[in-house]
Amino acid sequence: MNEMTNKIIGTPLDRVDGPAKVTGQATYTADYRPTGKTAEGFIVEAAAAPGKIRKIDTQAAEASDGVIAVLTHHNAPKQNPYGTPEEAGRFTQSHAMLESDHVRHVGDPVALVIAETLEQARHAAKLVRVEVETSEGTFDQFAADVEIAKPDSLDGADEVDTSTGDFEKEFAASDVTVEASYFTGAQHSAAMEPHATVAEWDGDELTVHMAIQIVAPGLKAFANTLGIEADKVRILSPFVGGGFGSKLGVHNDAILAALGAKVTGRPVRVVQTRRNVFSNAPHRSKHRQDLKIGADASGKLKAISHDSLAAMARNYPFAEAPASPTRASYFAPAIKTTHRVVEADIPRVDSMRAPGEAIGTLTFETAIDEIAEQCGIDPVEFRLQNDADRDPNSGAPLADRRLSECIREGAKKFGWDGRVTPGRRREGNKLIGRGMASAIRPNFLVPAEAEVVLSANGQLRVRLDMTDIGTGTYTILTQVAAETLAIPVDQITVELGDSHFPASSGSGGSFGAASCGSAVFDACGKLSKLLQQRLSGKGIAANAISVEGDRVRAGGNDYALADLVDDGALTVKGAVDPSEFDHGEEEYSYGALFSEVEVDVDSGEIRVRRLLGAFDAGRILNEKTARSQLMGGMIFGIGGALLEESTMDTRYGSFMNRDFAEYHIAVNRDVPELEVHMLEGFSEKSNPLGSKGIGELGICGTGPAIANAIYEATGCRVRKFPIHMEDLLQHLPQG
């Protein structure tokens, strides 16, 4: 390898797509301009649900300026029934829209108005008159008379319920116990780019530009919805303006655009409005989480139980696993977890960044803080002494368990000086508190394929259907290719988000970089070998080669690439097979979060003053983009602890705060200078690159570190999230 490309994995290479993004040249879905004249689609939402459309009057809308068509269930093209085939799962089954007079939830599309311009479509949408005959719906899983069920499966976890040891016995025998119910609010991913699609038909072939995280299953979703073959569909998604789980699959705008384009014979663009996003894109359910924890007098955990209750959108099977971290964080002889759901007539519930852990660590790690305190043990010490040496739930060995290292490193970097009596750290009228929490998130590897094409001129193209949703994929894959083939970065072009390229993992579950990186690593390794073979075929000994310009270097000489490739280019495919890494050990990424907050003694206003994380995500693939991912996660954590909640009017099943004025995400001034420390590591059991997932890790543990700091500041344990100033007001010291 030459000096330049050796060891480029891990370096803080600037994003290769950076210049495009800072000049406005990166084309997101809504920026795509088809050659044909695009028509604009505007969604008409149901104002009441569940129920049946009694009457829908589109006459005035149809007569309005510029309107080309108004689609309703009366004239929409035929589709396969919603949710079929049932066994296909939520990413690939039919997402039929406007299929009948049935209205599922408030905000469900009942019409699509298609016009020449957005102004015309938006205006005409207001002229559509809809009458819905409502029937009784379920909107609140916490209500008294709801039907509670065990979901068939959980997102990202093997078992819905688990039980090890004898919980009742161990809990009864505990010297110290904590028992509490926690509430976490509903949340929306609210990526800055609203969901958008531009659909075009050419005969029986459909091309969709759309914002999507995982491309390949999307093809099947279109096929299963529209009753066509998946190979007649092409999805393009070169830039995605954030996903955070909300764009994993195909959503309403995509199907509506495809239907609209079919009917009008024109390219149709449907961009969700910000209000649409809160009802036509998925959300995280609000949860009740009941926790019981018992320990002996020395602070050894004896018993833990964690029971979760969420809503599941009717006919859309998804349940989150908040007790996932509880199963894996600390050892206790008895651990019992359950997950229950109530089917509700609400917009889709689906993955949001760090499903399970984001809200699971929020409650579990606050309860751990509470029991540590009751045992009279420092929370850092308490966690260290309860660290697990095997998986607490399954008993399986743990690969590269580094939780304690993260805690020690974080404590040192933060200057953790132990707990004080609540209210003791005071500066003027500010109550200061410090808190910490552990972070844990399962590490996944999923199948991925990639193709590399080396041209005679030395240009390397790396292709796969992977997406870059802000995660740095373009850059990381460039680095993997550069190091593996020993080729300069500026000779590499990574091409993503096209279903014509090999199918990959897509972006989700923090598995993208490891899975796709490994596939590219494999492809480039094979390409390098092939070049070596061809050189030796010419009698040239080549144990190590590198590519520079249009030459291959080997053994001190260089040779023209043109003589080594066929027909001007060499194409090689690579893949990663997760079963090769199936070693029976449980894998997680780890972290420890430390925070300092101030609470205004008069108003209860909470400000985060410091937030520090120490993380183990194996080998870091790009120091710069990894840090950004962790910081972004930590900011989501601030949101979960203090700001974000989608509030539903449970009388009618409608979200009430459907915009950024009312759904509060952290703004610049809400965020202090974040301190991020990444432990050096190489997780050889995880994948060939030695990396672990990082995109969701930063959220885990951040919220509880803040909540625990609020406790130290005020002496108040708030058991609902987000924590607001009014939750603290009554508990603040007078004067």
Next chain:
Amino acid sequence: MHAMHPLRITVNGQEHRADIDPRRSLLDFARDSLNLTGPKKGCDHGQCGACTMIVNGRRINSCLSLAVSHEGDEVTTIEGLAEGSDLSALQRAFVEHDAFQCGFCTPGQICSATALLDELKEGLPSVVSSPDKLAEMDEEIRERMSGNLCRCGAYNNIVAAISSVAGDKS
């Protein structure tokens, strides 16, 4: 037909004359009439800053402003900040400091920051300034950039990028 309105406007140094729908926002005018798709629509309600443009030297949320109200105005969008392939100092700093992830908020962030540097130079106060002087630079930047949301959470890096350029200028 909705009556169209004539508009004369200069965008990124180029004068345009158009007959436009009076309901069209400045943002949609740029995106749909001029095909300048750099400015982004994150909310269409003045709540996110993704659509920020510089109009006659001041930053505005272009989604909240009707295009017809900009007769004779000089508008700069993200497309107008680089000189050919030479990025502006802020654009370079955003890349170097990794001041974005998905990049969707970035055109708005950079337009906002560009105008912010002039506000600082003029000594215009913000809510964190004291009556006679500005607060510490990073604090001023954090406050003044709080109208530009970033769901990816690039905030620290945005502050670092802007302050690196503001530092050079002062």
